[in-house]
Each structure stands twice: as C-alpha cells, then as structure tokens.
Amino acid sequence: MRNFFIDKLIKNTKKNNKNFLIVGDLGYNVIEGFAKKFPKNFLNVGVAEQNMAGLAAGIASEGYRVFIYSIANFPTFRCAEQIRNDIDYHNLSVNVISVGSGFSYGNLGYSHHAIQDYGLIRMFPNFAIHSPGDISELNGCLEYIFASNHPNYLRLDKSKYNQNEFRKINLKPGKLIKKLSYKKNNNKTILMTGACHNLLNKLKKIDEFKDYDINSLPIWGSKYKKKLNKFFEKYKKVITLEDHVLDSGFGTWALESNLNLKKSQIDCIAYDNLNIKVAGNKLYLEDLSLKNNYYYKKIKNL
Amino acid sequence: MSLKNFKSISKKLRIICVELAYKSSSSHIGSSLSIIDILTVLYFEVLNIKPKNPNYKNRDKFILSKGHACLAQYTVLYKAGFFDKKMLDTFGKNNSKLMTHISSEVPGVELSTGSLGHGLPFATGIAYINKILKKKIKIFVLISDGELNEGSNWEAIQFASHHKLSNLNILIDQNNEQSLGPTNKIINLEKLIDKFKCYNLDVCETDGHNYTNILKSLKRTSNNKTKVTIFKTIKGKGVSFMENKTLWHYKSPSYYEYSLALKEII
Structure with a gap:
C-alpha cells in the first residue's frame, strides 16, 4: 500500500505542483522516488513530529496540499494538539498519512501499534478518515484526497496487495462498497473498514454469518454520520469489523451514527483495549485482543 | 514614523487594552502591556501589510504565538485600520469573533493560538515555503520566554537553523515572568542569547520598550540566518x-484599578 500511495502521489504531483510531502525521517525505500523527482516539494523534517504538523499547517496556509508521512502513532498522537489546533481548527489541506494500521508492526511492540488512532482522529470535525482495505479502495481514497481541500487522515496497512485485483472505484465519505451480496433485500450485513480481510475470512466460517452481505466503508469521520441513514434503513442487523480497539473506534462510530435512528441492531467486533506486553505477529496479537469477543470465540470453537 | 508618534500610539493602545480588560473581565493584561511597544513599531513601521485588504497576497506575516496577549494585537490591528472600534469593543463578549486568545476569525490574524508552542512551527512552515519560492516576504513570530519551555519551539529552531531561514524573525518577549512566577524559579533559561547562538542564529538582545532599539532590531538584515531578537520587557x-x-x-482590573491605571498611563 505504501508503494501504491507514493506512485500515485508522484503521478498526481506531475500534474499539480502544489502537492508537498513531509516525512518524519521515515519511509526508507518508499519515499525516495518522490524526493528525487520533486526536491522542492519534499522535506524530511527529522524526528520532530510536533514541528512536522505545525510546519505542514504553515505550508498549507500558503496554498499547498501537504502530506505528512510517518508510521504508527508518530504522526497522530505525538502531535495531537498540532493536528487539533493548527490543522483541523483552521481546516487546512493537510493529509496525515500513517503507515502500519492495527497490529501491522506486530512484534515491534506497543509503541508501534496503531490501534487507537481512529479514536483520536474521529474527534476532529473537519477530518475525513480513510481506512482502505485494499488498493482499489486506496486508489479511490487518494482520488478523493487529491480533489479535497480539507484535512484527511489516511491509514495504510503494511501488507502487500496483488495489483491484479485492482479495479477503479469512485469514493467519497459515506460511500459503501458492496463486497458480497448474499441475496436481494438482505437485511443483515457485516460492515468493515480497514485491512481486516484475514479476520473477515475467519468470520465467514461461522454459520450465522453465511447469509450476511459484506459492505466496506473506506471513508468516514465525525461529520459523516448521517451518510449512513439509508444503510441503517436497509440493514436491521449490522456487525462491524475493524483492526482497532472498541473504544472510540469504527464500530462505536456506527453505533453513534444509528443513535437517533434506532433502526439497526449493531454489534461490534473490535479489539479489547489492552496494554500488550508480549511480542507477537499481527495474527497472534489480533487473537490476543479478540479472545473475549462473543463472535470471535465462536471461531475458536470451530 | 517618529519616536514621538510611536509613544503616542502605544499610549493610546495601553489605554484601550486596560479598558477592554476591565470591561470584559478578562485576564492576561500584564502580558499584553509587555508587548505593546514591540507591536506598535512592527505594525506601523516594519510590516508590509494592507489593513483594508488583510489577505493581500504578498503581505508580511505576523504570528502571535503567546495568544493570551491578544488584546495587544487586537488593539494594534484596530489602530492600523483592519477593523473598526465597534468590532473591537465586542472583545470577549458572547458571539464576538474577538476571543480572549488570539483568533484567526479576526481580520489581520494569521493563526489562532492559545496553547503555547504552536506559533513558531507554523511560522517556520511559511518561511520555508516562501524561501523555496524565492518570495521576498518577511515572517515574524512573537513568543514568550516562558513559552520556551515547550519542546516544539526547539524542534522548529533546529529546523530554521538547518535550512537557514533568513526570512524568519523570532521575537522573544522576555519579561522574566511566566504563569506561576519568575522564569528563573520555574525553568531557568540561563543566558538565553547563548542558547540561540549555539544554533548559529543571528541573535540580538535589546530593550523591548525603547522604540529606537526595537526599530533597529526589527529592521536588521542577515544573510542566511534566522534572526532572533530577545526583547527585555516588563510584564504590565x-x-x-x-x-x-x-x-x-490572571486578574482583570476592577473599576478602581482601571481608573488608577488610566491616570498613570495618561
């Protein structure tokens, strides 16, 4: 996903010299192509994320579309107040790119687990959250970002994706992508966001999900809750799926979106909010964080 | 503009500041009075701005990072002609754009601040991109000495030094007081001038209430170095x-204190 992002950014910058990429001394073997092609539109600010975010706001205030790129929690929590006050409050065109969603960086430890980032970013009213699950969705997210003039948060999974699976889709906040339709007028669905395909494949083995549609929502955020009104009219039973903790995550966002409608019954599959103190790869840590989940326990019993 | 005029303007601005602090029951009057003289010289003699066209493309930029001293900037913006007295008099009132920390909703204000350590990184971004674009605008950012406790400033200072941002002017209001007392009792800044010299910046120290010195320091030029001016000031x-x-x-003046203050200023 990282390479797809950079390639797409390079292509867009050839047409638009107002793109500006800032990295926080990260992006080895990914960002070099951009830096070489557009040295006047590129900066490595060093290991200094507060400055990176504030500086990005300053450059954006001069009419640029700025991308700040780092991994995990560094471009979000480390500079949370700069994002809140300088970027979001002034509604500047700064796009926060975080690589390594969920447990992508597995055994690098808790500092590198981006599992609470939705909770932070979805508090900011001007931000759209982009959590693409594959490169087709990523492409749609980037097309939207390149045309937008508000702040965006793009969360990139570290997995490699098969380019052959690419198909062009147009995306905007609240637009659902139907991944699987079990039957016409079905009123049960899994609603997922982000890179949780492994988890989805496990869930599909549970009998009660066999007749569920599968929908994906790649772009969402604080101000887009009403966009799901029709969706909740249609689906009476919704199971949300994400690679993030339950607290202030995607599932609870869906619950909040349904609050005034009370149309759907929503259950969430999301991580327990644990301080993980052991090493482990993505699958291991996911298993650890979901072992108490009602539905996940059913997988374990299969 | 003559020194006499600077003195006359800043006297009027002080009067308005005290009056508005009293009427709005707002705090931070000491911080505003500390920087009135600097802002008077900056706005009336240094900045290339068009008050009737606040977003004029090639304007110089001023960012007040110590946003709690907003009364000083609001009053100087009013006096320079960015907006009228009627608007200024809404300061701190319900539904007013003039919040009691500086607000970019007000004509002439580039950035809303209030939490310390935000202005310098933002100003650094503007300075960097304008250097790349070879635009001749100047960027000024005013921060307080207490504010230098914030690490984000030092991140930006390292960056400005590395990139030789000669269009960036860092103004420090060194009144030796911060929120809970004297700076040397809380986080001692020691010889501040030496700290900036270590970063190979063009640093000078001057009296922040002497118009000749203020003007001289603000107009100085320097090749390839960010300029830092440490203004020795008096809070209040x-x-x-x-x-x-x-x-x-913290305190806003009572009617009695307001009357006493007016007598002293006039």
Whole structure:
C-alpha cells in the first residue's frame, strides 16, 4: 500500500505542483522516488513530529496540499494538539498519512501499534478518515484526497496487495462498497473498514454469518454520520469489523451514527483495549485482543 | 514614523487594552502591556501589510504565538485600520469573533493560538515555503520566554537553523515572568542569547520598550540566518501596580484599578 500511495502521489504531483510531502525521517525505500523527482516539494523534517504538523499547517496556509508521512502513532498522537489546533481548527489541506494500521508492526511492540488512532482522529470535525482495505479502495481514497481541500487522515496497512485485483472505484465519505451480496433485500450485513480481510475470512466460517452481505466503508469521520441513514434503513442487523480497539473506534462510530435512528441492531467486533506486553505477529496479537469477543470465540470453537 | 508618534500610539493602545480588560473581565493584561511597544513599531513601521485588504497576497506575516496577549494585537490591528472600534469593543463578549486568545476569525490574524508552542512551527512552515519560492516576504513570530519551555519551539529552531531561514524573525518577549512566577524559579533559561547562538542564529538582545532599539532590531538584515531578537520587557509595563506582578497574568482590573491605571498611563 505504501508503494501504491507514493506512485500515485508522484503521478498526481506531475500534474499539480502544489502537492508537498513531509516525512518524519521515515519511509526508507518508499519515499525516495518522490524526493528525487520533486526536491522542492519534499522535506524530511527529522524526528520532530510536533514541528512536522505545525510546519505542514504553515505550508498549507500558503496554498499547498501537504502530506505528512510517518508510521504508527508518530504522526497522530505525538502531535495531537498540532493536528487539533493548527490543522483541523483552521481546516487546512493537510493529509496525515500513517503507515502500519492495527497490529501491522506486530512484534515491534506497543509503541508501534496503531490501534487507537481512529479514536483520536474521529474527534476532529473537519477530518475525513480513510481506512482502505485494499488498493482499489486506496486508489479511490487518494482520488478523493487529491480533489479535497480539507484535512484527511489516511491509514495504510503494511501488507502487500496483488495489483491484479485492482479495479477503479469512485469514493467519497459515506460511500459503501458492496463486497458480497448474499441475496436481494438482505437485511443483515457485516460492515468493515480497514485491512481486516484475514479476520473477515475467519468470520465467514461461522454459520450465522453465511447469509450476511459484506459492505466496506473506506471513508468516514465525525461529520459523516448521517451518510449512513439509508444503510441503517436497509440493514436491521449490522456487525462491524475493524483492526482497532472498541473504544472510540469504527464500530462505536456506527453505533453513534444509528443513535437517533434506532433502526439497526449493531454489534461490534473490535479489539479489547489492552496494554500488550508480549511480542507477537499481527495474527497472534489480533487473537490476543479478540479472545473475549462473543463472535470471535465462536471461531475458536470451530 | 517618529519616536514621538510611536509613544503616542502605544499610549493610546495601553489605554484601550486596560479598558477592554476591565470591561470584559478578562485576564492576561500584564502580558499584553509587555508587548505593546514591540507591536506598535512592527505594525506601523516594519510590516508590509494592507489593513483594508488583510489577505493581500504578498503581505508580511505576523504570528502571535503567546495568544493570551491578544488584546495587544487586537488593539494594534484596530489602530492600523483592519477593523473598526465597534468590532473591537465586542472583545470577549458572547458571539464576538474577538476571543480572549488570539483568533484567526479576526481580520489581520494569521493563526489562532492559545496553547503555547504552536506559533513558531507554523511560522517556520511559511518561511520555508516562501524561501523555496524565492518570495521576498518577511515572517515574524512573537513568543514568550516562558513559552520556551515547550519542546516544539526547539524542534522548529533546529529546523530554521538547518535550512537557514533568513526570512524568519523570532521575537522573544522576555519579561522574566511566566504563569506561576519568575522564569528563573520555574525553568531557568540561563543566558538565553547563548542558547540561540549555539544554533548559529543571528541573535540580538535589546530593550523591548525603547522604540529606537526595537526599530533597529526589527529592521536588521542577515544573510542566511534566522534572526532572533530577545526583547527585555516588563510584564504590565506602564501601570506601576501591574509591573512584574504574577497576579496580573490572571486578574482583570476592577473599576478602581482601571481608573488608577488610566491616570498613570495618561
């Protein structure tokens, strides 16, 4: 996903010299192509994320579309107040790119687990959250970002994706992508966001999900809750799926979106909010964080 | 503009500041009085701005990072003609754009601040991109000495030094007072000038209430170096019972105190 992002950014910058990429001394073997092609539109600010975010706001205030790129929690929590006050409050065109969603960086430890980032970013009213699950969705997210003039948060999974699976889709906040339709007028669905395909494949083995549609929502955020009104009219039973903790995550966002409608019954599959103190790869840590989940326990019993 | 005029303007601005602090029951009057003289010279002699066209493309930029001293900037913007007295008089009132920390909703204000350590990184971004674009605008950012406790400033200072941002002017209001007392009792800044010299910046120290010195320091040029001016100031300057008193970081003047202050300033 990282390479797809950079390639797409390079292509867009050839047409638009107002793109500006800032990295926080990260992006080895990914960002070099951009830096070489557009040295006047590129900066490595060093290991200094507060400055990176504030500086990005300053450059954006001069009419640029700025991308700040780092991994995990560094471009979000480390500079949370700069994002809140300088970027979001002034509604500047700064796009926060975080690589390594969920447990992508597995055994690098808790500092590198981006599992609470939705909770932070979805508090900011001007931000759209982009959590693409594959490169087709990523492409749609980037097309939207390149045309937008508000702040965006793009969360990139570290997995490699098969380019052959690419198909062009147009995306905007609240637009659902139907991944699987079990039957016409079905009123049960899994609603997922982000890179949780492994988890989805496990869930599909549970009998009660066999007749569920599968929908994906790649772009969402604080101000887009009403966009799901029709969706909740249609689906009476919704199971949300994400690679993030339950607290202030995607599932609870869906619950909040349904609050005034009370149309759907929503259950969430999301991580327990644990301080993980052991090493482990993505699958291991996911298993650890979901072992108490009602539905996940059913997988374990299969 | 003559020194006499600077003195006359800043006297009027002090009067308005004290009056508005009293009428709005707002705090931070000491911080505003500390920087009135610097802002008077900056706005009336240094900045390339068009008050009737606040977003004029090639304007110089001023960012008040110590946003709690907003009364000083609001009053100087009013006096320069960015907006009228009617608007200024709404300061701190319900539904007013003039919040009691500086607000970019107000004509002439580039950035809303209030939490410390935000102005310098933002100003650094503007300075960097304008250097790349070879635009001749100047960027000024005013921060307080207490604000230098914030690490984000030092991140930006390292960056400005590395990239030789000669269009960036960092103005430091060194009144030796911060929120809970004297700076040397809280986080001692020691010889501040030496700290900046270590970063290979063009640093000077001067009296922040002497118009000749202020003007000279703000107009100095320097090739390939960010300029830092440490203004030695007095918190609450111009009102004897407010000077160098921590209390006036918080207190708004009573009617009696307001009357006393006016007598002193006039």
